[in-house]
Amino acid sequence: MLKRLRLGIGIGLLYFVSFLPLNLSAYLLSTHHPSEPLWLFTNIARIISLFLGLTLMHTSIFRRRLGLVFLCASLSITLFQGISDTLQGTVKPSLFSWTLVFISQATLIPVRWPLHLIAQLSAFAYYFGVNSALGLEVFPKDMAPPNLFLNLFWICSICNLSVYLYERLAKTDFQSRQKLKAAQERSERLLLNILPISIAERLKQEQSTIADSFTEVTVLFADLVGFTQLAEQTSPRALVELLNLIFSKFDQLAEQHRLEKIKTIGDAYLVVAGLPEPRINHAVAVAQMALDMQQALHQVNQQTGRALAIRIGIHTGPVVAGVIGLKKFAYDLWGDTVNTASRMESHGIPGKIQVTGTTYDCLKEHYFFEKRGPIFIKGKGQMTTYLLQGKRDGFA
Incomplete structure (x- = not known):
């Protein structure tokens, strides 16, 4: 999981860094709409949090808690955007952002599907729970609630199913390799019972x-x-x-x-x-x-x-x-x-x-x-x- 998580966070970091020049230029050249500084700061916060996650993975403490690093990295992407929208008072389901984040996570970090589900439910809980509690309209007028929930259900189901199937395939592959390794070790022991070590090594090579x-x-x-x-x-x-x-x-x-x-x-x-x-x-x-x-x-x-x-x-x-x-x-x-x-x-x-x-x-x-x-x-x-x-x- 370490290599996959490092790859996923690294690509996410590069993604947001690539947009940083555009955010800065838009902020400097625009009339400074109130939402622009907040968007810029949100992007910077994401970059800082992902960079921090990438750094913490090199420590022994967080190497043993990679699941926590995954959740923090995922929520820093989805929740920072949600908090930014809440502060502006104009919330809208981020179907594109959620889909991009969840599919990217399933593709780059296809391990521990329950963690993916927790990250998804946390993003939805904030959007529907916190915003509703603050009196903000969470359902867009151009999309009925059943359609929205059905879209979210299928996005998450497909992502989590792909992670589950990948994990199962990886587990089967690992077990097969372990059985093959055990069989090779048995063959090696059998060969060494028949032949001297030096002769067995030569026989395998010559x-x-x-x-x-x-x-x-x-x-x-x-x-x-x-x-x-x-x-x-x-x-x-x-x-x-x-x-x-x-x-x-x-x-x-x-x-x-x-x-x-x-x-x-x-x-x-x-x-x-x-x-x-x-x-x-x-x-x-x-x-x-x-x-x-x-x-x-x-x-x-x-x-x-x-x-x-x-x-x-x-x-x-x-x-x-x-x-x-x-x-x-x-x-x-x-x-x-x-x-x-x-x-x-x-x-x-x-x-x-x-x-x-x-x-x-x-x-x-x-x-x-x-x-x-x-x-x-x-x-x-x-x-x-x-x-x-x-x-x-x-x-x-």
Whole structure:
């Protein structure tokens, strides 16, 4: 309403200022009819009141009372003219002035139709009430009272109806925009649940395939041991609820350690550190995540009475990460590092965390390990692997 009210009062001010030179010249060049000074002063009073209203809107007090400013501005236009006519003793319905004022208000300030009605009734109350009380003739001889009232009724009805319809349309438009905004926010949250923030922003701006190379990250694969057999003995709903309970805890840990969850495949969980934003301590973050995952599964077992075990494999190395395809976007990893981490998990021991020599070199100063020895890894041949036991004392 503030902008509309400022526009309406501003145009009204310009309207009366534009007539001021004509009023002055008519006053200076005429024989000074008694009505001319009063008309000039009435116009000046309107200009002053509108300028004052325009100024007051910049104050915090009147910004909260814009309805009062509207009424004062409207009445300063209609009542000053009415008072001028009353003082001259020659009153006549100002059909042209009223129509111009009310239509201008409805066009430029189409808000709060009850305020428009109050402004209109106030002008009529003064004209018919005050002038009649003073004994002045309020009905012109060339217009019957029913015709006058019918004219005034339709002028006000059309103006107020247009304001009401505009308000309703504006309200509907506002509600639609709010719903659209809420839908966009839900879509944004959904997108950010699927993709990292930086990747989501790029995906919204770029049409090409997103693919980035990272020289060193640490990848973790985890798999629930015996889950396939458990699925045969458990109802689908109970199975999904159990899996959701476990993976929700893993998701919380991934967020806590600032890791990027890539995906879940059945009962397997894939997470990585060091992308999409590179970080120095990626191996440490994943190692701590692995230990915390074991603890989280232990808590779930105590809570549900199960005896589930988890097998975890970790490897450090280069990967390519990105988003491909046209539908069901997913941020995924490619490269030998991913395959090796998967092999560490699949060739691991239930309840243990198996890491490669590369990851061991990154962590040996801060964590305890048990050397598992050379083992045959499918697609890799003989590899020396290590089992992560826990943190060394004094390492935060």
